[in-house]
Amino acid sequence: MSTRTQRGTGAAPKRVRSVTRENVLVAAEEVFVAKGYRGASINEIAAEAGYTIGALYSNFASKAQLFLAVTERRMLARGRRLEAALRGVHDRLPVTTVAEIVWAELQPEKAWTIAGYEFVAEAMRDDSLGPRLVELNDEARDIVRDVLVASMAGRPVPPLPLERMVTLTQCLINGIAATATYDLDLDLTESLADGLALMLDQSRSAPDVSLEAFRAGQEAAADQDMHDPHAR
Template sequence: MTIEPAAGRVTRGRARTRANLLDAAFRVFAAKGFGRVSIEEVCEAAGYSRGAFYSNFATLDELFFALYRERAELIADQVAGALATDGPDLDVPAAVDRVTEVLLLDLDWLLVKTDFLAHAARDPAVAGTLLAHRARLRGAVADRLARAHGRTPLPAVLGDADGAAHAVVAAYDGVTTQLLLDRDVEGARAWLGRLLTALLTDGRGEPVRED
């Protein structure tokens, strides 16, 4: 039997502690808001001491940024995966359905993301983190639209694939603002689906065809 080095076990244990702290922080931030949460509350929710917190994060801000990056990367990957299912042709309504399913499932994430947006608006350094995430999300959309462009032309008003990706993210921002207030996930999903389909098909419900 091979016995793993103690350092390896510590590394995995620390990674598990960090993951548990992030999960607990997500729940607490969603329930109370970032500005109303203390380190003690995060530790209590995770079942750890302050020492465990400080062995992983220097400040609550650092934890918040780590949490945001983790969730943002996951969602960007999910969007990219949802758009990668089709072959060279892009089935716009089907792709829209998959993307809205990914983007609208988690109201807690929207609350945390909104907190991060407000925080970033007051701090240029934090804003860079948010802008990088949004650029990656747009990039995933733009890449798929660009690869399908030869067979599924975009409406001229959107310009290129990058312009279309900006429109997709703007539509998502608008619909989710309403979603945060009325909590109507199905209504928001339906509206976003209609908006994105109209944007990407010139309002016809089918891809634009080149003559």
């Protein structure tokens, strides 16, 4: 048998495994969205994908590892769309426009957000998942960092270091998406735009106030209210 034939023979199984993995990821996402993380079973996912449980386990060691793979696949796809939407931005974009672009590309879904928090609740008790969660968080930070760098075009350098803004923005996005699962009147764009404005457009003309000075001011105001009959 020639070397070329041997290589060709070896390539086919790799392509099959790649297709199998992709099909499982697509099926798993559908089941996780429909049933949640806790409600989804490996049997259901295998059946939805049209494979045996053995074929599924040959690609993913556990339901948790499968969920992490689906999460990464979704996140990277949305990250690529965000990158494309913000590519070539050189002028200052209003924070409302940035927020609209973020939500248009992230496309938060209530069912997936809930499934994600179900997973996190269980993953917090499993130390073996910690390193993978850190990797995913780093990938999410890369996406947020790209958004912030594009948003800073045409603006003065913000007072906060970039990495601190990445952390705040990531928490803001996650918090808004979580709140939106039960607060149906929440304006996602407005909420994110407000947070971005505080980081990117805040004025440095106001003097910094120490915690001690702030507390002293609060105590003075409270004392004044106590002695002011009209304040009651």
